[in-house]
Amino acid sequence: MDDELAISVRGLRKAYGDNVAVAGVDLDVHRGEVFALLGPNGAGKTTTVEILEGYRRRDAGEVTVLGVDPAQPDADWRTRVGIVLQGTGEFDELTVAEVIRHFSGFYPDADDPDKVIDRVGLTDKAKARTHTLSGGQKRRLDVALGIIGRPELLFLDEPTTGFDPEARREFWELIRDLAAAGTTIVLTTHYLDEAEALADRVGVIAGGRLVEVAAPNRLGNRQEALATVSWRTPEGTLESAQSATPTAFVADLAARYGGEVPGLTVTRPTLEDVYLTMIGHAR
Amino acid sequence: MTTTTKPATPVTATRGRRPGAGALALRQGRLEITQFLRSRESVVFTMGFPIIMILIFASIFDGTIGGGVKFTQYFITGMIATGLMTVSFQNLGIWIPIERDRGVLKRYRGTPMPKWVWFAGKVIMVVAIGIAETVLLLAVAVALFDLDLPGTAAKWFTFGWVAVLGVTACTLCGIAISSLARTARSGSAVVTPVALVLQFISGVFFVFTDLPTWMQQVAAVFPLKWMCQGLRSVFLPESFGAQEPGGSFELGRVAVVLVLWCVIGVVLCLTTFRWTTKRDG
Numbered sequence: 001m002d003d004e005l006a007i008s009v010r011g012l013r014k015a016y017g018d019n020v021a022v023a024g025v026d027l028d029v030h031r032g033e034v035f036a037l038l039g040p041n042g043a044g045k046t047t048t049v050e051i052l053e054g055y056r057r058r059d060a061g062e063v064t065v066l067g068v069d070p071a072q073p074d075a076d077w078r079t080r081v082g083i084v085l086q087g088t089g090e091f092d093e094l095t096v097a098e099v100i101r102h103f104s105g106f107y108p109d110a111d112d113p114d115k116v117i118d119r120v121g122l123t124d125k126a127k128a129r130t131h132t133l134s135g136g137q138k139r140r141l142d143v144a145l146g147i148i149g150r151p152e153l154l155f156l157d158e159p160t161t162g163f164d165p166e167a168r169r170e171f172w173e174l175i176r177d178l179a180a181a182g183t184t185i186v187l188t189t190h191y192l193d194e195a196e197a198l199a200d201r202v203g204v205i206a207g208g209r210l211v212e213v214a215a216p217n218r219l220g221n222r223q224e225a226l227a228t229v230s231w232r233t234p235e236g237t238l239e240s241a242q243s244a245t246p247t248a249f250v251a252d253l254a255a256r257y258g259g260e261v262p263g264l265t266v267t268r269p270t271l272e273d274v275y276l277t278m279i280g281h282a283r
Numbered sequence: 284m285t286t287t288t289k290p291a292t293p294v295t296a297t298r299g300r301r302p303g304a305g306a307l308a309l310r311q312g313r314l315e316i317t318q319f320l321r322s323r324e325s326v327v328f329t330m331g332f333p334i335i336m337i338l339i340f341a342s343i344f345d346g347t348i349g350g351g352v353k354f355t356q357y358f359i360t361g362m363i364a365t366g367l368m369t370v371s372f373q374n375l376g377i378w379i380p381i382e383r384d385r386g387v388l389k390r391y392r393g394t395p396m397p398k399w400v401w402f403a404g405k406v407i408m409v410v411a412i413g414i415a416e417t418v419l420l421l422a423v424a425v426a427l428f429d430l431d432l433p434g435t436a437a438k439w440f441t442f443g444w445v446a447v448l449g450v451t452a453c454t455l456c457g458i459a460i461s462s463l464a465r466t467a468r469s470g471s472a473v474v475t476p477v478a479l480v481l482q483f484i485s486g487v488f489f490v491f492t493d494l495p496t497w498m499q500q501v502a503a504v505f506p507l508k509w510m511c512q513g514l515r516s517v518f519l520p521e522s523f524g525a526q527e528p529g530g531s532f533e534l535g536r537v538a539v540v541l542v543l544w545c546v547i548g549v550v551l552c553l554t555t556f557r558w559t560t561k562r563d564g
Contacts, residue, residue, distance in 0.1 A: 053393065055559070078395035085393070090385050093321035094314070102314050105302050106394040145390070 005064075006031045006153050006184040007052060012061035014047055021047040023208035025061075029186060031152075034179045036199035036216075037188045040279055044208040045188040046086055046157055052186070053083050053155055066153055079107050082151030084142045086158050086188075092131040096122050099130060100144050107149030119177075120144045121170055135162035143171070147178065154178065156187040160194060172197055192271045206279040220274035229253070232263035307400045312407025319374075319408055329374055330416050333366035334423055340488075341428040348490070352519060355428040360514035361487035362424075363417055367446060368453050368507055370413045373478050375405060375457030380470035383461070388558045402458070409454050417446070431518075438517045441534065445513030448541035452506045455548025462555040481507045492526060499528055506544045513537040 007029035014022040022044045029035045039045050050056045052065050054073035063070060068077045091099050100117060104110035117126050120140040125133060130141060139162055146154055156175075160168045175198055179185055189195055195202045196216040203213040217223060229249050230240035243249040246266050253261045302310060319325050337358065344354040382388055391401055424430035433439050460477070464470040482488060484498045485508040491499065502508040516524065516532035524531040 055389070055392070075395040075397065078393070081393075083393040085386060085389065091318065091387065093318040098314075098317070102310065103394060105307065105310055106396045149394070 004030055006033070006066060007186065008062075008064045009048075009052070010062040012048065012051065012063060013059045014044075014051060014056065015059055020208055022051070022058075025205070025208075025210050027203060027210060027213070029184065031184050032179070032182050033200050034175065034185045034187070034198050036195035036202045037186065037205055038190065038192065038195050038202050038275065039188075039205035040190065043205045043279070045205055048205065049155055049157055049186065049188055053081065054078075079109075079149055080152045082146040082149060082154040084146035084154070084156045084159055086161075090130055090138070093129065095127050095129055096133070096141055096144075097126040099141065100148060103145050104148050109150055110148055111150050113148065116144050116148050119147075119174060121167075136164060136167045139163065140167075140171075143174070151183065153184045153186070156185065158188055158190070160189070160191065168194070192275055196271050204275060204278050211278050216271060219271060220269070220278055222269055222271070222274050225269050225274075228265075228267050230263070230265050230267075231261045234262075238263070304397065304400070307396070308403035308407065311396075311400050311404030312411070315404045315408035316411055319412060325374065325378070329366075329369050329412065330419065332369060333362045333416065333420055336365070337362045337420060337424055338427070341424070345428075350520065350522070352523070353429065353431075355424060355430050356518050357490065357515070359420070359424050359430055360518050361482075361485075361511050362420055363446075363514055364449065364485075364507055364510040365482055365487050366416050366420055367413050367450050367510065368478060368481070370416055371409045371450050371453035372457040372460070373474050374409065374412075375454060376460045376464075376474035377470040379405075379458065379461035380464035381467040383557065383560055384467035386559075392558045405458070406454060409450060413446070413450055433517050441513065442517045445510060445517070445537060445541075448538065448545065449506060449510035449513075452541050452544035452548055455545060455552055456506075459548055459551035459555060462557050465560070481505055484508075486511050492528060503528075503540075506541055509537045509540045513541075 005028055007027065009025055009027040012022055012025040012027075013020070025044075025048060027048075037045050037049065047056065051058050051063065052070055054065075054070035054077075057071060066077060066080055068074070070077075094102075097113065097117060101113045104113050104116075114126075117123055120143050122137065122140055122144065125137060130138065133141065139159065143156070143159060146156065160171055163171060172194070175185060175187075179198075185198075187194075187198065199216055201213055202216050202219055204211045204219070212219060214220075226242040226244055227246035228240055229243055229246050230238060231253060233239055241249065250261070250264070250266065253264070319329075337355075340358050340362075341355045344358070346354055348354050348357055379388075388401075392398075421430065421432065425432065433442060457474075460474060461470065464473050481502070484494065484502040485491070485505065486494065486502070487507070491502075491508070491511065494502075499508075512527065512532060513534060515527070516534060527533065529536070
């Protein structure tokens with residue numbers, strides 16, 4: 001086994017009756033990496049991740065997570081893996097601090113509960129019953145429970161659903177901190193900016209297959225794609241042109257206009273454009 | 284033979300201590316009790332119901348059932364048994380589906396907590412609440428309705444083992460029946476009718492021997508009837524045994540039936556218990 005790999009998946013398959021959720025996925029995640037699994041609803045993201053988390057049985061394929069087959073999870077392996085599920089398990093009658101403190105007792109090397117509460121930004125809510133939290137705050141509690149045991153590997157299934165933009169930025173900082181401390185992170189998301197902001201590599205999953213794995217800026221050969229240059233003519237109409245050498249093209253334009261080009265933009269396909277093309281093909 | 288001297292493997296990180304298994308179970312029990320006491324519906328429904336019932340019944344039927352024995356003496360046995368069944372069977376049968384549906388159970392499964400700790404937490408909660416509720420019930424009955432408490436150590440001993448076996452059987456059956464509910468809301472719909480029917484046919488609300496024979500025979504299949512009968516041997520004079528269907532309190536048979544239900548309960552739990560909902564795989 002390759003010690004550098006946190007996760008190794010070969011030929012993973014899973015069907016629910018006639019519905020094939022995962023149709024042969026191969027995947028490697030390196031230690032210390034932030035890996036994002038991107039895909040539309042029903043693409044097989046959650047099924048794949050829950051197999052890796054030891055929640056679901058697979059039909060076929062070889063899977064190791066931190067050197068262990070997750071179909072046979074033991075307590076030691078569970079201490080090394082942190083999980084933030086998509087659905088949240090709520091403890092309505094308890095306070096944030098009570099829940100986090102309780103879960104810290106399950107781990108031999110748990111983090112300080114107060115520190116974790118502070119880290120996820122719930123200090124003000126530490127004494128609040130969990131049923132009084134907003135959706136975003138509940139999600140932060142989920143994250144706190146995922147990291148309380150100082151996991152080597154952290155799974156996050158759509159972690160920022162329900163966050164406002166500011167909370168998302170804060171959450172991203174937290175993930176970057178964890179990654180900087182050496183935690184391997186696997187997250188699923190359907191926010192492209194999230195994948196782009198956080199992930200070292202992105203795997204696009206559609207129709208139960210991994211259609212591409214690449215660094216976010218390399219996905220779908222984005223780097224090599226033609227740039228679109230657009231500008232306004234003096235008459236006010238919008239012109240645009242595709243170019244492999246946009247810098248030279250803009251220099252030409254500038255010469256033609258004798259300085260500033262009105263309404264000038266230079267764009268390459270966004271991650272979203274590339275992604276939509278990819279999942280469109282897979283359908 | 285070759286001996287390879289390996290450098291002593293450094294202990295990977297200074298692992299802190301996790302509470303021992305017993306301490307983990309106690310923490311879990313404390314958490315369950317806290318959750319129970321903070322949930323107003325649980326407290327009112329579980330703790331309040333038997334007390335309200337004894338207030339009503341003892342006020343309506345304040346006569347005697349022969350031999351100078353107060354009706355309260357008879358009725359308290361059914362209320363204690365019902366209370367124990369409510370705190371174990373109904374409480375778990377209703378709450379576990381809710382926790383399963385909310386994903387609380389799934390979340391526990393994702394931690395290194397040993398599975399049995401979760402069950403132990405439930406059992407500790409049931410036992411603690413069961414004791415509190417029974418004590419409260421006895422206190423109310425003694426204070427307001429002149430209940431005579433058992434006078435001998437032997438009777439208290441019988442009280443103890445009937446309660447323990449009864450609660451154990453009902454707890455196991457409550458955990459088992461929780462898997463029948465598909466959603467959070469259906470737990471109550473599955474459990475409540477079962478409990479209510481058992482209460483009516485097992486001699487909780489009526490003198491058991493006044494019930495039709497066929498009803499008595501159906502009731503004899505289930506634990507509640509035997510819990511009531513065992514408790515009657517504690518709260519009624521010995522001579523009343525002759526009025527039981529079997530001509531005595533049949534304590535041996537009480538023990539056998541309750542133990543049998545414990546075994547059935549364990550088997551059902553082991554074969555049917557689910558940590559996640561069906562739609563969750």
